[in-house]
Amino acid sequence: MLHQINPGQTTIRPQVFNGSNASAPNISDDRLETVGTLMSYGRDEEIFGEGEVSARFYKVMSGSVRTYKILDDGRRQIVGFHLPGDFFGLEAGDRHTLSAEALCETNAIAMKRSAVLERASRNKSLFEKLWKITTLELSRSQSHALLLIKSAQERVQDFLLDMAEREASHGEIELPMSRQDIADYLGLTIETVSRTLTLLEKTGLIALPSTRRILLKNFAALRASQG
Amino acid sequence: MLHQINPGQTTIRPQVFNGSNASAPNISDDRLETVGTLMSYGRDEEIFGEGEVSARFYKVMSGSVRTYKILDDGRRQIVGFHLPGDFFGLEAGDRHTLSAEALCETNAIAMKRSAVLERASRNKSLFEKLWKITTLELSRSQSHALLLIKSAQERVQDFLLDMAEREASHGEIELPMSRQDIADYLGLTIETVSRTLTLLEKTGLIALPSTRRILLKNFAALRASQG
DNA sequence: CGACCATTTGATATGGATCAAGCGATGTGG
DNA sequence: CCACATCGCTTGATCCATATCAAATGGTCG
Numbered sequence: 001m002l003h004q005i006n007p008g009q010t011t012i013r014p015q016v017f018n019g020s021n022a023s024a025p026n027i028s029d030d031r032l033e034t035v036g037t038l039m040s041y042g043r044d045e046e047i048f049g050e051g052e053v054s055a056r057f058y059k060v061m062s063g064s065v066r067t068y069k070i071l072d073d074g075r076r077q078i079v080g081f082h083l084p085g086d087f088f089g090l091e092a093g094d095r096h097t098l099s100a101e102a103l104c105e106t107n108a109i110a111m112k113r114s115a116v117l118e119r120a121s122r123n124k125s126l127f128e129k130l131w132k133i134t135t136l137e138l139s140r141s142q143s144h145a146l147l148l149i150k151s152a153q154e155r156v157q158d159f160l161l162d163m164a165e166r167e168a169s170h171g172e173i174e175l176p177m178s179r180q181d182i183a184d185y186l187g188l189t190i191e192t193v194s195r196t197l198t199l200l201e202k203t204g205l206i207a208l209p210s211t212r213r214i215l216l217k218n219f220a221a222l223r224a225s226q227g
Numbered sequence: 228m229l230h231q232i233n234p235g236q237t238t239i240r241p242q243v244f245n246g247s248n249a250s251a252p253n254i255s256d257d258r259l260e261t262v263g264t265l266m267s268y269g270r271d272e273e274i275f276g277e278g279e280v281s282a283r284f285y286k287v288m289s290g291s292v293r294t295y296k297i298l299d300d301g302r303r304q305i306v307g308f309h310l311p312g313d314f315f316g317l318e319a320g321d322r323h324t325l326s327a328e329a330l331c332e333t334n335a336i337a338m339k340r341s342a343v344l345e346r347a348s349r350n351k352s353l354f355e356k357l358w359k360i361t362t363l364e365l366s367r368s369q370s371h372a373l374l375l376i377k378s379a380q381e382r383v384q385d386f387l388l389d390m391a392e393r394e395a396s397h398g399e400i401e402l403p404m405s406r407q408d409i410a411d412y413l414g415l416t417i418e419t420v421s422r423t424l425t426l427l428e429k430t431g432l433i434a435l436p437s438t439r440r441i442l443l444k445n446f447a448a449l450r451a452s453q454g
Numbered sequence: 455c456g457a458c459c460a461t462t463t464g465a466t467a468t469g470g471a472t473c474a475a476g477c478g479a480t481g482t483g484g
Numbered sequence: 485c486c487a488c489a490t491c492g493c494t495t496g497a498t499c500c501a502t503a504t505c506a507a508a509t510g511g512t513c514g
Contacts, residue, residue, distance in 0.1 A: 077372065124348040138368060210479095417462095438460080
C-alpha cells in the first residue's frame, strides 16, 4: 500500500514557532516562516492529501517529503522531493492538487496560507522571496517534464546529479527515498531503476556501498547525456 | 529546422498600450497588463530565447504561442501552448529558462517584469492576480508531467480534451499547432500522434474534417482512461 | 499544374515493462 | 543470540508499445 501509515511511529507535536528573536520583534522580518507551527511526521505519514482544503504552506526543517499524484489506474507520479530548506504546498486554489507524505522522521513548519499571502502583499522583501520560491518550483516542474522524455539512463543520471547538488555533498549521496519512490519520480519501473544503477556501477560511474548510499565517481561522464 | 523564422511574414509593431480608460486613469487598476507594449509576431517567429535576459512577461491577445526547451541531442520538449488570455514568460531568474515562439500571427502585450513585480508588491489585488496566474502555471506544469507517464492514447485524448476546454468550444477544436508541435508537447513521435488520431477516428471518438480541425464526438469515452 | 512540405500509413527494431525468481538486509519471536 | 519471516531490492526471461526507417498520400502555394 502506498498510503500506509505507521501509527505507532507517528508523533505530531505542534508548537508555536517564532523564528525572530523574541526580545527584539521585527515587524518587517522577511522570512516566510517567521510565524508558523512546527509539525513532526513519522515515516510515510500523510501531511496533506489531494483534494483537501489547502490552508497551509510548509517549509522542511529536517527529514524529507514527497509530493505526488495518483492516476485513475493506481499508478503514482511523484511530483517532487523536498529536502530541508525547501518549501511545499504552494498551490493555486483552496484545495491541494497533490498529496504530501514524509519520507522519514520529518519536521516542517506549517504557515497559514492566508497569513503569508497577506503579509507578502504588504512587504516587498517577503513578496520577492515568495515569488522566487514559487517560480523556482515552476522551473523545477518544467525541468521534471523534460526529464520524463529522456532515456532511462539519462533520467537516473540526472536524478543522481540533482540529488548530489541539492545535498551539497561532494559526490556522496544519502538517499532518503526508496527505489520505488525514485521509480515513481522518474516515470520508470523499480526494475529499470535497479538495473540502471547496477549498469552505472559496472561502468564505474558510481559505487553502491549500500542501497541508500551512492557515490558519484565520475561527474563528467554522468553529465554527458547518454542513450 | 525547428527554429525557422519566415522573415517575410514577420511584422513587429510595438506600440504603447494602455488598458485603462484614458479619460479616467485608475491608479489601483488591478489588471497586470494595464500598461504594456503591444507586440506582433509572425508564424514561427521567436519571441524570446532560452538564456536571454528576461525583462518581460507577456499576455497573449490573439494567436497562440509555444514555449519550449531544447535538449542536448536536439530533441525539443514543448512546455506549454499559450492561447489568448494566457500569460507566459513568468520566470524565476533574470534569464529565460525556456524559449517562446508564435504559432501563427500573434499579438501579445509585453510588460516590464520589474514594473509588474513592483506594482504587485504594493497592490494587493494585483498581487493576488499574479499569484493566481503563477500557481496556475505551476499546477499546469505538474499536470503536464503527469501526462508524460501515460500511454500514447491517453496523452492524445487528454490533450484534445484540454484544448477543447481551453478553447471553450463545444467539441470542435481548431488546432493552432502542427502535428510535430503536438508530438513534442506529448513526448511522442509525429507518427504515433498521427496513428493515434486515426485510431480515435476509426473508433468513432473523434472526426477529422481537416488536419487542423478535430471534432470530439464522445466526451465520456475520451475521458475514460484507456490503455 | 507542379513542387514542396506536412501528414499518414506501412514494416521492422528496440527500450523498457511485465512476469517471475532469487537474494540480502532488517526486524521479530523463540 | 540466533532462526526465520518479511520486505525491499536485484537479476533473469520474455513481451509489447512506441520509436525508427521508409514510402505513399494529400494539401498548399507559387
